Amino acid sequence: MxxxxxxxxxxxxxxxxxxxxxxxxxxEAAARTPEPAESxxxxxxxxxxLEVTHLDGRPxxxxxxxxxxxxLNLWATWCIPCxxxxxxxxxxxxxYAADPFEVVGISIDEGDVALxxxxxxxxxxxxxxxxxxxxxxxxxxxxYPGVPHTLLVDAEGLIRGYxxxxxxxxxxxxxxxxxxxxxxxx
Numbered sequence: 001m002x003x004x005x006x007x008x009x010x011x012x013x014x015x016x017x018x019x020x021x022x023x024x025x026x027x028e029a030a031a032r033t034p035e036p037a038e039s040x041x042x043x044x045x046x047x048x049x050l051e052v053t054h055l056d057g058r059p060x061x062x063x064x065x066x067x068x069x070x071x072l073n074l075w076a077t078w079c080i081p082c083x084x085x086x087x088x089x090x091x092x093x094x095x096y097a098a099d100p101f102e103v104v105g106i107s108i109d110e111g112d113v114a115l116x117x118x119x120x121x122x123x124x125x126x127x128x129x130x131x132x133x134x135x136x137x138x139x140x141x142x143x144y145p146g147v148p149h150t151l152l153v154d155a156e157g158l159i160r161g162y163x164x165x166x167x168x169x170x171x172x173x174x175x176x177x178x179x180x181x182x183x184x185x186x
Contacts, residue, residue, distance in 0.1 A: 044154070044159055044160055045158065047072070047153050047157050050062055050132065050137060051136060051140075052106055052130040052132040052137075053130060053132075054130060055116060055117060055131060065102050068100045069099070069154055069181050070101075070103075070152075070153040071089070071092065071101075071103045071104070071150060071151070071169070072106065072150065072151045072153055073104070073105045073106070073149070074138075074147050074148060075148050076109050076134070076147050077107065077109050079146075081165060085148060085167045085169075086125060087123060088170065089103050089105070090123070090126065090127065093126065096182070100182070100185050101178075101182060102127065103128075104127065105127065105128070105129040106130050106132040107119075107129060107132070108131075108134030108137065116129070134146075149162070149163070150163040150167040151163075155181075155184070160177070161177050
């Protein structure tokens with residue numbers, strides 16, 4: 001009986017969105033509303049250095065995207081909201097392909113890299129993806145544990161928006177923020 005209860009609780013946690021997924025009602029709307037990194041636009045918080053690797057294990061430097069507007073998405077193959085948002089992130093990548101813009105994914109999956117590669121192939125994801133340590137990344141970014149997390153980083157490397165849980169890239173408020181930050185970069 002105890003196992004059944006624990007199993008049901010575990011399933012409920014996964015269904016809730018990998019700790020930070022979809023929310024209901026007003027909480028859902030608040031979760032999708034971009035949150036400025038700081039209270040005043042003049043003092044946005046810089047994206048801290050993040051330790052990530054290429055899928056082949058080589059160290060990677062996210063500084064290579066400096067000068068571009070970046071939608072940085074932390075995700076995992078086992079995360080249901082992550083699976084739901086990946087096709088839309090790919091569409092966003094295609095929509096802004098001619099601009100100084102990049103969608104960048106960081107998988108927090110541990111273990112078999114072939115699982116991550118297979119996931120990216122299954123969803124036909126072509127934007128850059130890296131591997132990172134989930135607890136280390138969330139701590140460096142001062143985020144709650146779990147995924148998904150999505151940040152909007154401007155061309156200067158400043159965090160301009162944050163979405164905890166399922167990201168909806170084509171909501172009017174999100175599109176307006178992305179295009180405003182893009183116009184500042186051009």
